[in-house]
Amino acid sequence: MDEFQEILQDFLVEAFELVEKLDEDLVELESNPEDLDLLNGIFRVAHTVKGASSFLNFDVLTHLTHHMEDVLNRARHGELTITPDIMDVILESVDLMKQLLEQIRDTNSDSGIDVAACVARLDKITGGSGEFETPTAAASAQEESREEENAASEEGSSSEDDEEEIDYENMSPEEVEAEIERLLAQRQEEDRKKREAKIAAGEKVPQMPNPDEEEEKAKEEKKEEEKVTPAPAPTPAPVKQEKKEEPKAAAPARKAPAQVEQTIRVDVKRLDHLMNLIGELVLAKNRLIKINDDVEERYEGEEFLEELNQVVSIVSLVTTDLQIAVMKTRMLPIGKVFNKFPRMIRDLSRELNKKIELVISGEETELDKSIVEEIGDPLVHIIRNSCDHGVEAPEERVAKGKPETGTIALKAYNEGNQIVIQIDDDGKGLDPEMLKNKSLEKGIITEKEADTMSDKEAFALIFKPGFSTAAAVTNVSGRGVGMDVVKTNIEKLNGIIDIDSEVGKGTSIKLKIPLTLAIIQALLVGVQEEHYAIPLASVLETVRISKDEIYTVEGKSVMRLRDDVLSLVHIGDIFEVERILDASEHAYVVVLGLGTSKLGLIVDTLVGQEEIVIKSLGDYLKGIEGIAGATIRGDGGVTLIVDVVALMDIAKNVKATTMTEAQEGGASKEKSQASDYVIMIVDDSKTDRTIMRKALEPMGMTLVEAGDGQEALSILKSGDYNFDAMLIDIEMPRMDGYSLASEIKKYNRYKNLPLIAVTSRTSKADRMRGVESGMVEYITKPYSSDYLASVVQRNVNFKAEFL
Amino acid sequence: MSDKLKDIINKQSQQQDSVVEQLDDVVQLVGFMIGDEEYAVPILSIQEIIKPFSWTRVPQVPPYVLGVFNLRGAVIPLIDLRLKFGLSAKKHGEDTRFIVMRHGDDVAGFVIDRLTMAIRIKKENIGPAPDTINGDDTIIDGVGKQADKIITILKVNKLLERDF
Numbered sequence: 001m002d003e004f005q006e007i008l009q010d011f012l013v014e015a016f017e018l019v020e021k022l023d024e025d026l027v028e029l030e031s032n033p034e035d036l037d038l039l040n041g042i043f044r045v046a047h048t049v050k051g052a053s054s055f056l057n058f059d060v061l062t063h064l065t066h067h068m069e070d071v072l073n074r075a076r077h078g079e080l081t082i083t084p085d086i087m088d089v090i091l092e093s094v095d096l097m098k099q100l101l102e103q104i105r106d107t108n109s110d111s112g113i114d115v116a117a118c119v120a121r122l123d124k125i126t127g128g129s130g131e132f133e134t135p136t137a138a139a140s141a142q143e144e145s146r147e148e149e150n151a152a153s154e155e156g157s158s159s160e161d162d163e164e165e166i167d168y169e170n171m172s173p174e175e176v177e178a179e180i181e182r183l184l185a186q187r188q189e190e191d192r193k194k195r196e197a198k199i200a201a202g203e204k205v206p207q208m209p210n211p212d213e214e215e216e217k218a219k220e221e222k223k224e225e226e227k228v229t230p231a232p233a234p235t236p237a238p239v240k241q242e243k244k245e246e247p248k249a250a251a252p253a254r255k256a257p258a259q260v261e262q263t264i265r266v267d268v269k270r271l272d273h274l275m276n277l278i279g280e281l282v283l284a285k286n287r288l289i290k291i292n293d294d295v296e297e298r299y300e301g302e303e304f305l306e307e308l309n310q311v312v313s314i315v316s317l318v319t320t321d322l323q324i325a326v327m328k329t330r331m332l333p334i335g336k337v338f339n340k341f342p343r344m345i346r347d348l349s350r351e352l353n354k355k356i357e358l359v360i361s362g363e364e365t366e367l368d369k370s371i372v373e374e375i376g377d378p379l380v381h382i383i384r385n386s387c388d389h390g391v392e393a394p395e396e397r398v399a400k401g402k403p404e405t406g407t408i409a410l411k412a413y414n415e416g417n418q419i420v421i422q423i424d425d426d427g428k429g430l431d432p433e434m435l436k437n438k439s440l441e442k443g444i445i446t447e448k449e450a451d452t453m454s455d456k457e458a459f460a461l462i463f464k465p466g467f468s469t470a471a472a473v474t475n476v477s478g479r480g481v482g483m484d485v486v487k488t489n490i491e492k493l494n495g496i497i498d499i500d501s502e503v504g505k506g507t508s509i510k511l512k513i514p515l516t517l518a519i520i521q522a523l524l525v526g527v528q529e530e531h532y533a534i535p536l537a538s539v540l541e542t543v544r545i546s547k548d549e550i551y552t553v554e555g556k557s558v559m560r561l562r563d564d565v566l567s568l569v570h571i572g573d574i575f576e577v578e579r580i581l582d583a584s585e586h587a588y589v590v591v592l593g594l595g596t597s598k599l600g601l602i603v604d605t606l607v608g609q610e611e612i613v614i615k616s617l618g619d620y621l622k623g624i625e626g627i628a629g630a631t632i633r634g635d636g637g638v639t640l641i642v643d644v645v646a647l648m649d650i651a652k653n654v655k656a657t658t659m660t661e662a663q664e665g666g667a668s669k670e671k672s673q674a675s676d677y678v679i680m681i682v683d684d685s686k687t688d689r690t691i692m693r694k695a696l697e698p699m700g701m702t703l704v705e706a707g708d709g710q711e712a713l714s715i716l717k718s719g720d721y722n723f724d725a726m727l728i729d730i731e732m733p734r735m736d737g738y739s740l741a742s743e744i745k746k747y748n749r750y751k752n753l754p755l756i757a758v759t760s761r762t763s764k765a766d767r768m769r770g771v772e773s774g775m776v777e778y779i780t781k782p783y784s785s786d787y788l789a790s791v792v793q794r795n796v797n798f799k800a801e802f803l
Numbered sequence: 804m805s806d807k808l809k810d811i812i813n814k815q816s817q818q819q820d821s822v823v824e825q826l827d828d829v830v831q832l833v834g835f836m837i838g839d840e841e842y843a844v845p846i847l848s849i850q851e852i853i854k855p856f857s858w859t860r861v862p863q864v865p866p867y868v869l870g871v872f873n874l875r876g877a878v879i880p881l882i883d884l885r886l887k888f889g890l891s892a893k894k895h896g897e898d899t900r901f902i903v904m905r906h907g908d909d910v911a912g913f914v915i916d917r918l919t920m921a922i923r924i925k926k927e928n929i930g931p932a933p934d935t936i937n938g939d940d941t942i943i944d945g946v947g948k949q950a951d952k953i954i955t956i957l958k959v960n961k962l963l964e965r966d967f
Contacts, residue, residue, distance in 0.1 A: 283876065530859075530860065575862035575863075576862045576863065577862075615878045616878070617861070617871060618878065618879070618880060618909075618910070619908070619909055619965065620909065620911055621861060624861060624862065624863050624864065625863055626862070626863070627861065630859070630871055632873050632876065632878070637857060637873065638858070638870075638872060638873050638878055639859065640871075718894065719894075720894070
C-alpha cells in the first residue's frame, strides 16, 4: 500500500506538471495546427497519463485519456485538421482531466465525475464508434516521439537511443514479449557494468538488487505488456538506470536524473524567518554606519579610523549582498502567472467572437513570491477588459484598416528597484470625453471636475468603482467591479498604475510594482522635530518651493507643477504635528504617486534615502490611519512609515492651514523681584562658569548652568525655566555655541531670547558667524565683571529698582 | 561570594517559610505610585522595568498613548498611566520608570511616577474592587490590604487592551 501511495504521489506530481504545460501547447497548436513537434508533445501527455492511470486502476481517467489520445493521434497522422471546434472539445477534455486529477489527489479515487458526454464528443471527431486506432500503432508512434525527446533533451544518451528502431507494429505478441525480455536483460547488463565500474572506482554500492526494485520491475513489465509497448512509457530508459543506484528507486516520475537534484524544497516559513533575520541585520548595519560617521567626526585623522571604515564597509556590503541573495530565494518568475493567459485569451476570443493574439515577453522576470500571488487577479481583470472593451470585432477592425486579428502584448521587465508589467492592446483606445460623460452620468464626478480634468485623469476614471463603459453587462465584463479590484490590489502592493491611450490606436497600461515588501527603500522627511519614512516606490519626485508658490483653491492648497495642478497637503496637518519651530520661507514638496493619483506632500526638510525594515506597530496601535508601520533607525530611534494609500484618502478631507501661524510663546511675566530673571550659563569650563556666576550673582538673578550645547538645549526644551538670556561659550564639545544658537533660533518661542556669546575667539569672521547664528552680543574673554553684568542687564531689561 | 549568596538565599527562604505557610495562597506584586495612589501588578506580568528614554510620537491616538519606543529591536507602545487615570501630565524625573508588561502576545510600556516595592500578599487579604467600580470593564482586579495602607491591584490584560 505504501508503495502504491508513493507511486501515486509521483504520478500526480508528473501529471500536474504535464497538464500545466498542456494548456499552453494546445493554444499554440491552434495557431500552428501543422506543428508536428507540438502535436507529438501533446499526444505524449495524454498517452503518459493514460498509461499511468490504467496501471493505477483509475478507469474513468483512462477512459477519457484514451479517447483524447485517439483524436490527437489522428491529428498527428494528418488524418484530422485541428479546427477551433475540435480544439474546444479537446480543451474541455483537458479541463476534465484536471478535475479528475484533483479528485484523485483529494480522494484517491477518480469516480464521481461524468466524462461520458465529453468522450462521446471526442468519439464523434474520430468518426464515430469502433474506428479506434490499434493501440500498437499508437505505441510505436509514441516510442518514436520518445526517442526524439531523448535525443533532444538528454546529453550522453544511453545505448537505448543508439539502437536501431525496430518495427514493433509488425510483431506478434510473442515477439513483443521476447523483445521486452531482451531489453530488460540488456538494461540489467548495463547496470551491472555500471556497478562494477563504480566498485572499481572504490565506491561502495549495494550488491544485491533491491527487492523492491525487482517487484517494481515486475510491475513495470506488466504495465508494458498492458500497453504492448516495449519502451517504458512514463519513464525514459535512462531514468531507470540511474534510479537503481538509489536504494529506494521506484515510481515512474521526474526527468533529467542524470545529475543529482539541483533544487531543494524549503518551507516558505523558513524563508520568512530568514528574511526577518536579515531585516534585523540591515537595521544593525544602518546603526553601525551611523556610529562610524560619529566616530569619524570626533576622532578625525586617527589611524584606527581607516581600519574601522574598512570593516564597516565590508559589513555593509556583505549585508546588502546577503539581503539580495535571500530576496532572490523568494523570487518566482512571473511566467507562473502569465502561463494561464494564453488559454484565457483563447476562450475569451471565442466567446466574444473576436480574433485576438496574445504576445508574451519577459516571463522570466522575477518577483517576490507574495507579489506573484497578488498580481494574478489584477492582470486577469486588465486583460479581460482589453479583450472586451479594447480590441474591436474583426469586421470593425477591417473597416478601420487594421489587421483582422487584434494583438494584446503582455510584457514584464525590470526598471530600477521596480518591476513593470505592461499590457498593450491595439484596440480602439480610451476616449477621455466619453469617459467623462459616462462618469457624469453615473454621478462619479461633478461637472466642474470634468471640466478641469486632464486626459490622464480621465483615463484613471476607469478604476472608479461602479464605472463601466460597456453598454451591457456581459459574461466577461461590464459590472464595473473589475478595474476597481485592479486598483485596490496594486495599491496594496505599493504599486503605481500608469495608463496611456490614443483613440483608435490602442491602450497601454503599466503596472509598476516594488520588488519586495519586507525591506524597502524609503525617503526620510522631517517635519518640525519629527521624522517620517515614505516608501520610495511611491515617490515620483521632490521639489523645493517657496511659500508663495502655494495657492489656495476652495480651502485646499495647490501648486503648479509644470503643466499640472498638484493638490498639496502639509504632513503636519495629517499627523497633528505641533508647530514649535519657526516656519521657514521654503518648503519641500514630495510628489507622491499611487495607482493613477498624485499628491504633493509638504515637508520641512528632506533627510535622505535609507533602507528600512518594516515593523508592525503591534495590536495595540494597529489601524492608525496614515501609518503603515514603524522602523528602527540607525540611532536606535523609531521612525513611523507613511501609508501612502491612506494618506491620499485623508488628504481629501484636510483643509489647508496657514503655515506661518504659531502662538507667541507666553510673553514674559512681569518681574517682581531680581530672582525672577533667569539666565543660563553655557560653558564647558567649570572655571569660566564660576567666573560668570561671580559676576552676575550680586544682582540676585537665578542662574542655571550647562556644560555643553546639547545639555543647554535639553534644559531649554524641558521648559523648567523661563529664560531671559543665555551666555554661550563658542568652543564646546558635543555641540558648539554657533550650532546651539542656530538650533535655538529655529524655535518660535525663543525667537526673542537674547543669546550672548562669551568667547576668546576674537576674529572678525568669528563675530560674523556669531551674528549669523543669532547672537545679539559678543563678549571677548577676558572681560570685567562689571562689563558682563551691564551687558546682561541691558539685554534682559533689568529693572533698576532691584539693584 | 557564594557563601554570601547562600546566606541570602537561606534567609529569604526562611522568611518565606515563616511569613507564609503555603506559597499558593500568596500573590507577588510590584507596587508603584501614580500621583498619590499606590498601585500594583502581578510580578509575573512584568517583563522588565527600565529608565525612561526617548520615544516617537504616534498621531491620532489619545493623549495617554505617548507613542512607541524601541526595546531591543521591537517597537512597543508607551502609555502614560498618569494621563490614563485622569491626572495631569508631569515631567519625567529621576524616579520615573517604564514598566514593560506582557500578557500573551501583547506588550506595552507604562510610565509610572515611582516604584515602591515588591509585595507579597496573602490572597485572603485581597478584597474585591468596590462595588461602584465593579464590573467586567474595570481595570481594577482587587484591593490589597496591607497593615497601614491599601493597594489597588490592576488587571494587566485590561491595561494592554486597546480602548480607543
